Amino acid sequence: MNQKLLDTYADLVIRKGINLQKNRSVAIMTGPGTYYFARALSKSAYRHGALFVQVLLDDLDVLSERLQNQDEEQLKHNPAFIRALDYEMCAEQWSYIRIDSTEDRLDHGPLDQQKNQLYGTAKREFSATRFKKTMRHELPWCVVCAPGPRWARQVLGENATTADLMEVLKPILLLDQEDPLAAWDAHGAMLQARQARLNSLHIDTLHYKSPVTDFTIGFTEHARFLGGSETLPDGTPFFANLPTEEIFTTPDRMRASGYITTTRPVTVLNSRTEEVRLVFEHGRVVDYSAKVGKDVMDAFFSIDEGTRRIGECALVDESSPIAKSGLVFDSILIDENASCHIALGDGYPTCLTQGKSLTTEEGLIAAGCNTSLMHVDFMVGSKDMTITARTREGMDVQIMKNGLFTF
Structure with a gap:
């Protein structure tokens, strides 16, 4: 190289x-x-x-x-x-x-x-x-x-x-830009503008709909979307993933229903899975199947109770350079940034407005944040997916159509 x-x-x-x-x-x-x-x-x-x-x-x-x-x-x-x-x-x-x-x-x-x-x-x-x-x-x-x-x-x-x-x-990775450092600053600003728009809606639920998915996930009033760079307690910014294209938040661990199907391969416990179909009731996986890797999912779900609940949901526009490449990279880092995804397992307290004060597992659970030893992302987005938000004021707002943000 x-x-x-x-x-x-x-x-x-x-x-x-x-x-x-x-x-x-x-x-x-x-x-x-x-x-x-x-x-x-x-x-x-x-x-x-x-x-x-x-x-x-x-x-x-x-x-x-x-x-x-x-x-x-x-x-x-x-x-x-x-x-x-x-x-x-x-x-x-x-x-x-x-x-x-x-x-x-x-x-x-x-x-x-x-x-x-x-x-x-x-x-x-x-x-x-x-x-x-x-x-x-x-x-x-x-x-x-x-x-x-x-x-x-x-x-x-x-x-x-x-x-x-x-x-x-x-x-x-924006390494084709004249100044990659400045390019990442601009990219981070764009992602933060998207997160600000989503946070302004006061979203109560998101409904995902595609030929292989009909799924609703809910949020507490304390949930907020983040994206781009993260921030340390002293205010220092950093990028936890390079590349990153996602806007993400922590859902209510008790509010997920319907079924959702993975659209890209996912490595779980160092083994490949494909077309994992997850069925949820009251926030918990109650049934599942997989075209590849059912035994791996059996092992994953036996680790702890938190692996059956959602710790993160992330929105990714299908116009990203990763999605445009048309390639499957078999890398969760890259593939998760080509597609909307959910994570089974541990949630991010930083996505809750009171997150800094939640110092115990009991406090996190009471606030709706899932806890687990694991955190594994599963890509679920596609070019034929629509996502509709219902606000806390009862309005329905389409935020993604055909895998693309509407704003």
């Missing part, structure tokens, strides 16, 4: 993604296949004033071997140094970057679903404090992607190269 382009991308993530502040440390999670980008990010971080950079390796092939050779008690073990690192990251306001494991998901041994679910649950429980601070945007974080040869062939065909895929990603 072109070194100048790689450095420009790394600088974008450091300066706009986590918005690194001088003398702050950075943790970067990567798989083996994207270590080259973790290295570029590390160098950029030091160029921009980082105190310390720690690269962490997440190797799915090694995990496969662990799942095959350990019993349940062994799989629950997490060494004390991880908790010490979590503590320091929280206490010293580390930034966290995760490189989506698109490359390594295509080259690993088998992952036993039951054991993988047990391992993942134990890992999330062990790092629950850091996870909660991240969900509350009390720490700067950013999820990004990096092209590799296997991912390139999956997305573009058997003769595609890493450089070919990077050319596709350039407009999606």
Whole structure:
């Protein structure tokens, strides 16, 4: 890949993604296949004033071997140094970057679903404090992607190269602009204008309608839409996802009814699912099916009760560069920004006006915010979807038609 382009991308993530502040440390999670980008990010971080950079390796092939050779008690073990690192990251306001494991998901041994679910649950429980601070945007974080040869062939065909895929990603990441940093500022402002319009409607429910979906989701009076950059408690902005096209909020965990069907593949517990159909009553999944990955969804729903309720709903215009590409990237980071989506699992307290005061699970649940160890996005939008809002004043307002915002 072109070194100048790689450095420009790394600088974008450091300066706009986590918005690194001088003398702050950075943790970067990567798989083996994207270590080259973790290295570029590390160098950029030091160029921009980082105190310390720690690269962490997440190797799915090694995990496969662990799942095959350990019993349940062994799989629950997490060494004390991880908790010490979590503590320091929280206490010293580390930034966290995760490189989506698109490359390594295509080259690993088998992952036993039951054991993988047990391992993942134990890992999330062990790092629950850091996870909660991240969900509350009390720490700067950013999820990004990096092209590799296997991912390139999956997305573009058997003769595609890493450089070919990077050319596709350039407009999606606004790296084709003369000044990508300024382009992301402008893009963030556009998304915030959309969120302001939605918040002005005082939405009580959204009704999703398409040939495979007839679904209604409700909100408390405290729900607000967010989009573009996030904000730390001290007012510092950052982009939690690069790219991002979504306007999102936290629904009332008890108010979802009807059925909704995924329109793009979704990776759940490191395994692919397709055409997952979810049936809701009183906010809870009461029935489900899947063209691919029913066993994966069985494992997902066994993790905790919160996996059966919605923690996020996000609106995405089908005119985004990702949707226009016509490609399926098999990356939740990119595919979720091509289409409207919902997330099963943990909700975002920051999307509630009283969110900062909600410090306990009981308080969150009482406020209508779902809680769970998991948070997985499922793409449900399409070019034939219509979404109608009902306001708290009883007016119906069409906000999306044929997958496009009406304003």
